[in-house]
Amino acid sequence: MAAVTLKGVFKSFGSTRVVHGVDIRIEDGEFCVLVGPSGCGKSTLLRMIAGLEEISGGEIEIGGRVVNKVPPKERDIAMVFQNYALYPHMTVFDNMAFSMKLAGESREKMRQRVEVAANILGLIEYLDRYPRQLSGGQRQRVAMGRAIVRDPQVFLFDEPxxxxxAKLRVQMRTEIKELHQRLTTTSIYVTHDQIEAMTMADKIVVMNDGKTEQIGTPLELYDNPANLFVAGFIGSPAMNFLNGKLIRSEAGMQVQMVDGLMLPAPTSAEQEGREVVVGVRPEHLLVRSDGVHAEVVVVEPTGADTQIFCKVGGTDVIAVVRERHQFKPGEAIRLYPELTFLFDPASGKRL
Amino acid sequence: MHRLLENRNFLGFAFMLPAGVLLLLFLTYPLGLGTWLGFTDAKVGRSGEWIGLDNYIYLWGDAVARLSVFNTFFYTVVASVIKFALGLWLAILLNQNIPIKSFVRAAVLLPFIVPTALSAIAFWWIYDAQFSIISWTLVKLGWIDTYIDFLGQPWAARLSTIAANIWRGVPFVAICLLAGLQTISPSLYEAASIDGATPSQQFWYVTLPLLTPIIAVVMTFSVLFTFTDFQLIYVLTRGGPLNATHLMATLSFQRAISGGGLGEGAALATAMIPFLLAAILFSYFGLQRRAWQQGGGDK
Known part of the structure; x- marks a missing residue:
C-alpha cells in the first residue's frame, strides 16, 4: 500500500491542454474518487497515474517514488477498466492468473491466489468459464479479481x-466499498456519477475543465461547496440557483430575493448592493407561508418524499419535501429557503 | 394471391429464386458436368462414354500429372506461409500510427486491384532473360556477372512464380488481418501492459489468439486461391520449363482444352476438390470453432 501524490500535473495533446496543473495527495489506504462531467480530464489523469498516458509536466509519486518515467507494469498498480478489458480467449482463471503467468509464478501459487480472490468475489464456480459466458456483474467481478490477485499498492478504477x-450498479457500488474496507488498498476511482462519488469516497476530487474545483470528504463538499460548480454538481437533485441582491438593513446584511423576500446573509458590510447567486438545496426549501412565490409545474411523489418542480420568477426550482401535499400544476405556493449559499455570479466563488 | 404475398415462406422462396437459379445454372451445372466428364472418355468433338475410374488410374501413372500435384502443393504451401507472414507483418505495421496512413493502406492494396493477367505480364518483363530489371540492377551493382534465367530453369521458375503469387496475394491477407487487428480493443493491450506483458508477449498472448478466427478465414481463402491459381502461371510460363511450374489447374486446362482430352482434364480438375475440401474443413474445425468464440448465452 502506498500514498499517491500528484504535483502540478498537466497533460497536453499537441497544443491542447486537457489537464491543467493538478495537485492531489491521496493518503495510504484512502478511497479517492475523481468526479466530474465527461471531458473534464479525470480519466486522462487516472491513465497518467497508471502509466498509460505520458505525463506532460509535473510529478506523480506512488509510495514516495516518482513514477513519471516508470512503465505501467513496474508501478505496482492494478486497473479495472470501464469495458472490463477481459481477455476473451482466456477462462476466468487464466484472466486472473495472467499477470502471475507472465511473472513466471508456479501453477500452485497461481491457483492459491486466484482461489483467494475468487472466494472474496464469489467467482469460485466460474473459474472455468469464458468471459462471454458471464453476466455483466460477473465480468465486473472478474476484472476486480484480476486486480486483487496482483496485490498492488494502488487500485485504479476507470468508471467501472x-x-x-441501475440495480447492479448500486449492488456493485456496495461490493467495491466493502472490498476496500477489507483490503484497505489505496484506491483511485473515476466516475461521472456524483452519487457513486458521495457514497464510496473517503475523499472526493471534483474536476472540471482539467482543473480541480474542490477536494474534500463527501460531506465537506456537500455542506461547504467552494464554488458554483461544486455546489451544482454534488447533490441530487441538484442545488437550485436564484438571483438575489445584498442589502444592509437594521438586522444586519441581508439578501433580497426576486420577489422582495429578505433572508439573513452571512457576509461583510462592504458587499452591499452586490448581485449574488443564492444557492438552495432542494431539501432546504420548505413549503411555508412566508416564503418566495412559486408556481407548481410538476409534482413527483417517490413515496418517501415528494419532488415539487416549480417556477420562481422564471427560474426552474426543485423542492424535495417529506410531507405529502396535494398540489396541482399551476397552483401558487410559497417556498422558504431554510439554508442558503451565496456565490459571486461572475467568478462562481462562494461568498 | 394476396395471401400468398403475405406468407413468409413463400416470400422467402420467391426472393431466393433468382439467386438459386443463377447458382444452379453457373455453379452447380458446370461443377456437375466437370465431375461427370472426369468419368468419361470425352474428347473435343466426341461425347464421352462412362469409363469409371480409368482417367484417374491413368493420371496416377502419369509422371507429369504427379509432378503437377507436387508443384501445386509446393506452390501453395510456400506461397501461403510467406503470404501469411508478410501479410501479418504488414498489417501490424499499418496498424501503428504512421504518417499518411490512409495513403499507405491504399497503396498496399494496389497489387490486389491490378488484373492478374496484367501484373503477370509485368512480372514476365521483370523475369525476362534479356531485359530483366532485377538482373540489370544486380549486374550494375556488381553482385552477379550474367543475367539470371528466372523462368528458364525448373527451380528458378518455381520460385519466381511463387514470388509473383506472393506479391499479388499479400495485400489481401494484410488488409483482412488489419481489419481484424482493428477489432481488438486497445484496452486489452493496456490491461496486458499493466499485467506486465512485454510487446512480444502482448502479441503472443493477446493479438495472435484474438486474430485466429480471422486468420483462419483469410488463410483458407488464400490457400484456395493459391491452390487453384491459373492465370499467373499461364501467362508467365505456361507450365514450363519441362512442366516444372505446371499446377493441377494449368495442366488440366492444357490437357482438356489445348490437348482436347476433356475427360482426362476434367478428372485432373476434379482431383483438386478433395484437397480443397480438406483445407476448408481443417480451418473450420481446427481454427474457427474455439470455445471462447461460441459464447453460449449469458448465464
Missing amino acids: LSNLD
Missing part, C-alpha cells in the same frame, strides 16, 4: 460501473 444496469 457505467456498463451495468
